[in-house]
Amino acid sequence: MERTDCGKYEWVKVDPEKCVGCGYCVEYCPRDVLRMGENNIPYMHYRDDCWYCDVCRFVCKQEAIVLETVPYLIR
Amino acid sequence: MSVRKIEADVIVVGGGSAGTFAAIKAKETNPECRVVVLDKGPIETSGAIGRGMDALNVVSVPGYGTPEDVVEALTKVTEGVLDQECAYVLGRDSLPIIKDLERYTDRKPGDLFPLDENGNYKCSFLHPTNKALYLAMDGEDIKRGLAREVRKLGCTVLDRTPACKLLTDENGKIAGMLAFNIRTGHFYEIKAPAVILTAGCVGKFGMPRDGYLSGIYEFPGNTGDAFTMAYHAGAELVNMECFQTNLLMKDFNGPACGYVVIPRGGYGVNALGQKYWSHGYWSGDMFLAVWREFMEGRGPVYLKLDHLPEPTLKGLEKILWGTERTVRGQFHKQRNEDYHCWDSVEQGMEEITLCSGHSNSGIFVNKDTETTVPGLFAAGDCAAVPQQYLTGAFVFGAIAGRMAAEYASKAGKTGATPDAEKLREDICAPLHRENGLPVELVETKIRTKISQYLTPPKSDPLMHKMMWWTERISREDIPQINVCDYHDLIRVTEIQSITECAEMAARASLFRTESRWGLSHYRLAYPARDPKWDAQYVIVKKNDAGEMVCEKRPCPEYKWKYATRLEYEYPKMDLNIGSGFVHPANDNTDPWMTEKYEREGMDIPKRIFPKKGKKEEA
Numbered sequence: 001m002e003r004t005d006c007g008k009y010e011w012v013k014v015d016p017e018k019c020v021g022c023g024y025c026v027e028y029c030p031r032d033v034l035r036m037g038e039n040n041i042p043y044m045h046y047r048d049d050c051w052y053c054d055v056c057r058f059v060c061k062q063e064a065i066v067l068e069t070v071p072y073l074i075r
Numbered sequence: 076m077s078v079r080k081i082e083a084d085v086i087v088v089g090g091g092s093a094g095t096f097a098a099i100k101a102k103e104t105n106p107e108c109r110v111v112v113l114d115k116g117p118i119e120t121s122g123a124i125g126r127g128m129d130a131l132n133v134v135s136v137p138g139y140g141t142p143e144d145v146v147e148a149l150t151k152v153t154e155g156v157l158d159q160e161c162a163y164v165l166g167r168d169s170l171p172i173i174k175d176l177e178r179y180t181d182r183k184p185g186d187l188f189p190l191d192e193n194g195n196y197k198c199s200f201l202h203p204t205n206k207a208l209y210l211a212m213d214g215e216d217i218k219r220g221l222a223r224e225v226r227k228l229g230c231t232v233l234d235r236t237p238a239c240k241l242l243t244d245e246n247g248k249i250a251g252m253l254a255f256n257i258r259t260g261h262f263y264e265i266k267a268p269a270v271i272l273t274a275g276c277v278g279k280f281g282m283p284r285d286g287y288l289s290g291i292y293e294f295p296g297n298t299g300d301a302f303t304m305a306y307h308a309g310a311e312l313v314n315m316e317c318f319q320t321n322l323l324m325k326d327f328n329g330p331a332c333g334y335v336v337i338p339r340g341g342y343g344v345n346a347l348g349q350k351y352w353s354h355g356y357w358s359g360d361m362f363l364a365v366w367r368e369f370m371e372g373r374g375p376v377y378l379k380l381d382h383l384p385e386p387t388l389k390g391l392e393k394i395l396w397g398t399e400r401t402v403r404g405q406f407h408k409q410r411n412e413d414y415h416c417w418d419s420v421e422q423g424m425e426e427i428t429l430c431s432g433h434s435n436s437g438i439f440v441n442k443d444t445e446t447t448v449p450g451l452f453a454a455g456d457c458a459a460v461p462q463q464y465l466t467g468a469f470v471f472g473a474i475a476g477r478m479a480a481e482y483a484s485k486a487g488k489t490g491a492t493p494d495a496e497k498l499r500e501d502i503c504a505p506l507h508r509e510n511g512l513p514v515e516l517v518e519t520k521i522r523t524k525i526s527q528y529l530t531p532p533k534s535d536p537l538m539h540k541m542m543w544w545t546e547r548i549s550r551e552d553i554p555q556i557n558v559c560d561y562h563d564l565i566r567v568t569e570i571q572s573i574t575e576c577a578e579m580a581a582r583a584s585l586f587r588t589e590s591r592w593g594l595s596h597y598r599l600a601y602p603a604r605d606p607k608w609d610a611q612y613v614i615v616k617k618n619d620a621g622e623m624v625c626e627k628r629p630c631p632e633y634k635w636k637y638a639t640r641l642e643y644e645y646p647k648m649d650l651n652i653g654s655g656f657v658h659p660a661n662d663n664t665d666p667w668m669t670e671k672y673e674r675e676g677m678d679i680p681k682r683i684f685p686k687k688g689k690k691e692e693a
Binding site: 027028029030031032046048049050051052053054055058059067069070071073074075 | 115116117119120121122125126235257258283285286287288289290291294295296326327328400401402405406409515562
């Protein structure tokens with residue numbers, strides 16, 4: 001059995017079916033949390049800087065982003 | 076990689092509410108003025124109102140209040156420790172900035188702000204006075220409007236490029252700023268005779284008990300950088316002993332949001348469902364009342380809404396879940412919380428912060444936003460106009476923009492500054508260290524110490540211990556931080572700011588030999604207000620020897636005679652817990668221990684290790 005990789009735990013979820021890789025969320029994140037992944041889908045690169053402010057979801061024209069939950073420690 | 080050089084007239088440090096207004100007004104004052112705006116993020120979304128804001132918490136508008144009414148309210152909630160002229164200007168200029176906001180966001184009266192039947196902006200009661208000074212706002216998108224105006228006017232905006240060092244010339248005059256882009260690592264040396272500090276409060280200060288570093292009330296990019304930049308440039312700071320001890324939505328640590336709910340009929344109750352204090356304004360007496368509920372076993376406390384009419388509840392859901400901290404609704408849903416239940420919004424007091432907007436602390440400024448250093452201006456949450464809220468960020472941001480543009484037009488050429496390449500090398504040192512300390516661990520350490528040693532009620536020995544920690548962390552830990560990119564490199568500067576602000580907070584708290592502002596400066600060694608400290612500031616500054624010092628200074632003479640105290644008293648605590656059991660005296664000498672030491676010396680007994688040679692045999 002493998003140990004859970006805590007680094008992969010993310011609460012900003014991007015739907016790869018809807019995301020067109022425009023990068024708006026990466027550009028407008030006020031805390032510089034998101035980066036574009038190799039597959040052209042954004043991911044939480046600096047996860048623990050996230051203020052769960054919702055800007056990423058707000059700027060996404062494709063409605064591809066779901067702030068699935070608030071960070072686990074405060075949920 | 077060389078340092079890029081920019082010549083400018085005015086540098087705005089922080090493109091939040093105050094910073095965007097400052098940049099706009101500097102350009103409107105003098106279109107030729109070369110304005111550079113620096114921000115840790117993109118100015119469209121950064122700062123406290125990136126996702127919108129739902130009210131201007133203090134205004135004076137026709138039909139409801141006058142500038143004098145604002146002076147009355149602020150004189151009371153600051154318990155007389157204020158410059159009344161600043162409070163007057165806050166009230167006087169609130170109507171012009173309401174008009175500005177409507178213009179910049181292209182919104183009509185009655186759309187961005189509500190109107191009453193007479194066509195006046197419709198205010199509500201919030202402050203502990205009998206004046207209506209609170210104006211609701213449908214401000215979901217105002218930051219985008221302000222950013223658009225800044226760019227339209229031709230300001231140079233360096234997004235994701237936080238200021239990291241204020242440059243002064245050989246005579247100590249303001250000469251510019253060093254900044255770097257947290258993605259590309261490009262450094263900028265910007266020369267200018269005028270700098271406006273609008274970099275926000277010390278929001279990352281204490282540590283929330285849930286342990287999440289960014290799980291705080293204030294915007295986490297606000298780490299006291301303006302406080303320490305001003306301090307090192309020779310400016311004075313004030314009210315650093317008045318801690319912000321916000322009553323927040325427990326765990327979520329966003330606003331509860333009492334200021335939206337209270338003017339519409341909500342109020343705070345304890346675990347027994349009883350209203351526990353007379354008003355819900357964030358003055359120190361209210362925080363003291365919350366603390367009492369917990370001390371006497373009636374916590375947690377809640378924000379009660381269930382008695383409100385259904386249309387009001389629906390309206391509150393729309394405002395609270397659609398503005399400022401919009402994830403609030405989801406947070407409630409995941410906990411099965413519903414505003415129709417009296418105990419659905421649990422509140423708690425979490426991390427302490429230093430902030431002028433919601434509290435009193437900041438850089439010492441006059442009504443013209445001038446600090447004590449020529450050419451250095453400050454506005455917003457970093458500038459000590461107590462309890463100015465968002466209104467003050469706009470009002471004094473605008474004044475700072477005008478003042479700085481005028482100052483720059485008369486200032487001569489900037490003097491020589493330290494070698495920027497050398498400064499860049501020093502700042503970049505954590506990128507080149509091997510086996511250093513991870514930046515998040517050092518941040519966790521200083522912030523947990525702040526929570527443990529500084530959270531009120533304040534204890535003198537604990538605050539002395541805090542100073543021991545700030546000295547140790549500055550000397551041993553910060554110089555050992557290792558980072559691998561520029562995003563994390565700025566956090567080293569932030570940790571230095573947080574640490575220095577903690578020292579200022581401890582020193583100022585120990586200097587004011589009384590208690591004042593309810594819980595915000597409840598000092599157990601001096602558990603009462605002392606008239607000696609009426610209308611007296613504690614100033615923190617750097618002396619000629621480079622040491623941090625405090626001094627007492629009278630506030631400017633009152634122009635208006637208003638009440639200087641709130642209706643509360645400090646508790647008279649009886650903590651008598653009896654004398655306890657007393658043993659007969661033990662023998663101080665211990666032959667057993669002495670014999671052991673003489674036989675083994677300081678060597679660790681060998682018997683706990685595997686036998687010698689075992690490894691080789693295997």
